[in-house]
Amino acid sequence: MKNRTIYAVLITLCIIGFWLFENFYTPATYSNTNGSSVDLAESIFLPTSTTGEIVEHAYYTLSYSEPHEQPEWVAYTLKKEHLTYDDRQRPYFIEDPKVSTKSADWKNYRGSGYDRGHLLPAGDRRFSEQAYNETFYTSNISPQDKQFNAGIWNRLEQKIRYWCKKYGDLLVVTGGVLEDDLIEIGDEDVDVPRMFYKIVLRGFDDNAQLLAFLIPAEESQEPLKNFLVPIDEIEIKTGIDFFEKQPEAWQSKLESQVDSSGWKF
DSSP: OHHHHHHHHHHHHHHHHHHHHHHHOOOOOSSOTTOOOOOHHHHHTOOOOSSSOEEEOSSOEEEEETTTTEEEEEEEEEOGGGOOOOOOOOOOOBOOTTSTTOOOOGGGGTTSSEEEEESSOGGGGTTSHHHHHHTTBGGGEEEEEHHHHHTHHHHHHHHHHHHHHHHOOEEEEEEEOOOSSOEEETTTTEEEOSEEEEEEEEOSSTTOEEEEEEEESSOOOSOGGGGBOOHHHHHHHHOOOTTTTSOHHHHHHHHSSOOOTTOOO
8 A cells, every 4th residue: 555655656746747847848048148140131121020029049030929929020141151961950949038928839839730830941050050949949930731831831942042052142031921810729829820921132232133922821833933922912911011221212123023033943
């Protein structure tokens, strides 16, 4: 009888310990919380924030939406030297210490049927351990259908790497279209976007070239070109002004049209 009581106590303690680990353990943060090193081009071309919650990490910047528990946009510069094949060990997904309300816990995604979809791909940041690990903040992810994440979304990410190798430095701004009445997952009601966008800027002067993609959040075998839209269309859907710091003439010329000439698909 005494042994049974001891075993019961030990099992109870193990269960409590496991529950505490699952719910309260958070690994060390991945970046210096006291500073950032935002690329100059990145800072000049950052979008507006509809939430006022702009967060700068060493290798990307984001605007977090607390009501949707995910970023409304993530912006980063992609350089040729970033595109390495260094082998990195995948870290934990953790809450972002720089988001004032903390970003959503990754456990919201567990059992939801949705991937924790990177917006800044981890594959674009293999050149250093810190850069790679920073992409695993939950402020850099959004719920995505598995086939979409591994399919057309992945193909677009690969195409952007190809353009970077071919043309040089790019600025990428990406996110889900955050609307009302979206499906929600987890205890924190993380919204599931119905559409995702990527904006790719090449050249940081009067000769700049832009591509903007707006893609339904489901797998498609259609060519990427079929999802090109004017940036103005994404601005209407999101309420974000993507290049507010640029002259009106620059914006009018580049944001109202689709021009894929000069981009090899």
